[in-house]
Amino acid sequence: MERRVSVKVQRYASNGLPPRIEQYEVPQKEGMTILDALMFIKENLDGSLAFRASCRMGICGSCAMFVNGYPYLACHTQIHEIGKQELIIKPLPNFPVVKDLVVDLSSLFDRHRTVLPYLIRSEEPDDTRPIVQRPDELEAFLKFSYCIKCGICVSGCPTCASDPTFLGPQALAQAWRYSADNRDEGFAKRKESLDRPHGVWNCHLAGACSEACPKGVDPALGIQRLKRALIASYFGLFRKRKATLGPPVSWEAAPPEGAPRPPERTVTPEDTSLSGD
Amino acid sequence: MAIPLKARPVQNDLGIVGWGWAGRYGLERYLYTLHRLTGLGVLFYLVLHIFATSTRIFGEPAWKATMGFLHHPAFRFGEYLVFAGFVFHALNGVRLIFQELGYLLGKPTPPVFPYSYGLRDFRPVAFLVVVLAVVGAFVAFCDMFLV
Structure with a gap:
């Protein structure tokens, strides 16, 4: 039997109407993240849902949202980590909401x-x-x-x-x-x-x-x-060790014996359109 | 010259309600709220205390009337709450003095998963504050109402 998760999302459109909650049923797959669930909703159930996401691997910081009473990165959190079959997703508190889950940072x-x-x-x-x-x-x-x-x-x-x-x-x-x-x-x-x-x-x-x-x-x-x-x-007591400068480096000099070398060039500038012509 | 700070729009801010409940956070976030509440309680008591004792300037009858009024059991319980709040505020204040100066928080560690953070590593200190405050409040309760 297919496992399903109920996703309640706070919707808001900056049009003067108060925020409302909308509910979606999403089939839950192993390893599915909260962002995957939102993507599923946007692609299959409601294209008007707005959320922000970019890298999908916890690097860009775009998809932070408030899920079941705690802020998470949606791409970084699997649904099973929440431990509930019902997700209540709201925009991040303490930032003005632009639309749905998108806040103004x-x-x-x-x-x-x-x-x-x-x-x-x-x-x-x-x-x-x-x-x-x-x-x-x-x-x-x-x-x-x-x-x-x-x-x-x-x-x-x-x-x-x-x-x-x-x-x-x-x-x-x-x-x-x-x-x-x-x-x-x-x-x-x-x-x-x-x-x-x-x-x-x-x-x-x-x-x-x-x-x-x-x-x-x-x-x-x-x-x-x-x-x-x-x-x-x-009190004039803030001290930190001053960074020291290393020995002079000559960029023209040959690298020392045993130092790793850059890989050999496989494409010459003439082979590409970036040759500077 | 520092860049001026602009207030952000408060459309989605939790406000003071957010002190009480903002999510499933740990102990220290709620000690923050309790510390403020107990601080305000002790301050309120100070104002009330000055007001009550100042009735002496209106003569003995005014003083006796005030004392009679303040002997109501509700005020006695309020006095107990002030003491319990004071015990917590004092103990937690000592913790905050150390931790807000960067002590009892550990050193920055390399960011390797699972991540650690100073307040969790030193959570026993916060637990100790809570336990001592509860013991202090219990002793005061026994002293004021049972003995």
């Missing part, structure tokens, strides 16, 4: 920009002197660099729920990702965006951001470390 990206999420260096980069980083220096920020900006952390945060101006866990964790990087020298600049009303001090450690993050980023840990670094900086 522009506020997330705006906040991300405010924390200067890039390496700030006092000197111009020198291509011939690579920056050397030790494994422990890499681990200090690596976890936080896995953020895919899906918005799940913001949807879980109770402070975001009641303070629409709060920077939010995504932006704050990214502020720490760059501040913890010993190649970065921009903490003093970044501090202006963090140490202000609705900034880092509005985080009261509910931990839902870290709990729900589908990529294991642990924003709560990053934010608390950011607070410690800010307090230390008020």
Whole structure:
């Protein structure tokens, strides 16, 4: 007998009418994800259903949605993981709904920009002197660099729920990702965006951001470390090991003995239309 | 100059209701709510306490009338709730002081599945706070109502 799952989806069309729930019956196959079920509905039952998805492998962060009371990436979650034969799918809370399950993430990206999420260096980069980083220096920020900006952390945060101006866990964790990087020298600049009303001090450690993050980023840990670094900086105690420059590299010199070589060219530029003619 | 923060539209925000129930989250998210509620409770008690004691300036009859009114069993139970809330707020506050400074949360680990996060790794600390608060509230209940 074919196994079926009942999928209830919150529909909303920005036309002034209140949201409504619509129910669909979807045949459940082994390994079927929530996104597969939504694709099935769109292709076979209701073409007007709107949802956002792109990579289908938990990389792009497009398909975050609220399923049976918890935020998930739809492509990353199989139906059997939910453990119910009825799925209730709603758009991600704390973001305005555009249509059905599509939310407007522009506020997330705006906040991300405010924390200067890039390496700030006092000197111009020198291509011939690579920056050397030790494994422990890499681990200090690596976890936080896995953020895919899906918005799940913001949807879980109770402070975001009641303070629409709060920077939010995504932006704050990214502020720490760059501040913890010993190649970065921009903490003093970044501090202006963090140490202000609705900034880092509005985080009261509910931990839902870290709990729900589908990529294991642990924003709560990053934010608390950011607070410690800010307090230390008020007393002039914020220190991190400065990244050192490696020995000069000559791009023209032959690679050292035993170093791996690039694969041999199999297609010459003349063979392709990209030859530059 | 920091980039100004714009409030986002609140069309789909959970609001204060979201503090109470927002989904199947862990213990710490609900301790967050309880910490706020107990904080407000203790603050409310402080205002009430100042108001009640200030009736002395209106003379002995006013003071005795106020004390008589406050001896109602409902106020006594309220006093118990304030104490229980205070015990929880104080203990959880100590946990928050440490954890909000990045202690008792562990170190960043490589992001290898199954992922770990600091608050879950140190969840026994949150459980300890709850257990101690329950014990404190129970002792206070016995002291105020049973002994």
